[in-house]
Amino acid sequence: MSENELRRERGVLAAEPPPGWAAVREAAGSPAEDRPPEGTRTLMAFCGAEAVARLGMGVRSGFAGAPGVTGFVGWYEAADGEAGAELLRQAAADLFGSGAERVVGPLNGSTWARYRLALSREVGIGDGAPFLSEPVNPPKYAEHFEAAGYRPHLEYESRIVRDPRPDPGLIPAAARLADRGVGIGGIDMQRYEEEIRSIHDLSLLAFARNPYYTPIGFAEFSAMYTAIRPLVDPALIRLARDAEGRLLGYVFAYSDPLARGRRIVLKTLASHPAARGLGLGALLTDAVHRVAAERGQPVIHALMHLANLSENISRRSESAHFRSYRLYAAERP
Template identity: 40%
Template sequence: MTHETFRTEGASLTLHLDGPDWEGARAATLGNIAFRDAEAGARLLAEALTHLRAADRTRVLGPMAGDTWHAYRFVSETDGTPPFLLEPTNRPHEPAIFAAAGFTPVARYFSARMRLADIDPTPPPATDAITIEPWDGANPEALIREVFALSTGAFAANAFYTPITEDDFLAMYRPVMPMMRPDLIFFARRPDGSLAGYLFAIPNYAEGLETKTIILKTYASLIPGAGRHLVHACHSAARALGFQTVIHALIHDANRSAERSRMEGATVFRRYELLGLKLDV
């Protein structure tokens, strides 16, 4: 991936020329935004856009560090509570700088929380199609490789999806592996043992080691209904472990999981936006 870092006193960003597809055109992306000084940030953003026009790019997305596997999205609304573990953050003035340059939202997301005690403990209807099991804690790299194989299929239809190599996927997850708790990681397996879905939850260690909050970070499935079973297993295990609150993290507004979160009564406490600009309009 072709990328270049732009820096000036008080501001920096990284430009990736070869980002995801957006409406049939290859978009560039602007990531690793650090506009400590607003005026310097505005000048640097203008410089990056000039560079993109010279490179004949007609679409640009931001903030996005190359693709949706890495950090992306600005916080657009918040109740002021501290960021949770692995949550994207930004300075309040940074989205406004992008908006002033003509960027508008192209996708919206939210995070919501609720008390585990308020979640209906009734399990979903039984099915013979899958079996839900927790991770046994063995061989984390083999686990990640299996998850990678499923993710490339489960996420391929998502907006702004870009393929990633297995080595890059492993590099993303290695720093997180020491924080993984096997009793908060679940798999949905078919009768033949093949993987049909997975769910990763992690304690919100941003609150400290004794946190009572878990983050439902990522789940994906290839079989309709598997997600409900995975989420139920996670909520049930978290209650039994003494956790009190669950965060449904970084959900796209249009996902089925967004409707499920709303139906369960979770309260939105943060909203996010991915911004885009068409340079040929």
């Protein structure tokens, strides 16, 4: 597509997305998405009257590990790669003009929302099919970002334990924690909101150093967990508490509805900073593996940053690579 065929339109998202916003996603073959909040700056590309690429963007301070102002591009879809790359270049220029020190993407405003690109999907059959909460996008989107001058920034992966089993090597760690008065139990569904409040409070501490993390309030956090309550299986949510009942760690897993419940997704593993190094994360993971072993189901360890402790725990479990993901960044010229 030549430059004179391409028309760009800037906007600010109102109550309804601009004309053609959803059509780009459908033309690109991407699944349903989370919608940008009202007020998000938008950029769209048209070839004639047809929308062929689109994105949302913004700037914010306070991302963990990213001093100063960071620009982000998200909600990216493109039916035409050249048009998509042109939009990504223009978005970076606009955001640098708004004071950004760097531009990262795809990131839908926050790491609590969809972010990262899923890379090649050669294993998209059988138990390699996408799982609930996994980023799903056409594989060529990575080429769009790189053509626009963005470079690989952070790497992530999911791994799969095809034959989960209890780990006898964790018996000493379990004994040490028991001596400290730490016990692991299930979530109390009769006190669901109170349990979620404790999980929220711990999450703010556990994830505070994760790249590009920003805290969210309890109301927003609670809404997320209320929406997924139908998926909650108390056997797959394990909470570790000390002798005074304070939450020290948790694991959140669920039977994947996209696989008709034939596999388990371990989505979140968190421990209090003061409790790290005690083997708590490995024991919580092992608790999920024990349930999976009883059910004869594989476990996916989902969306781990390659430098995260959960990656080490996963590899201890004889896991195999499932899929890779990447966050891109463009630096100020």
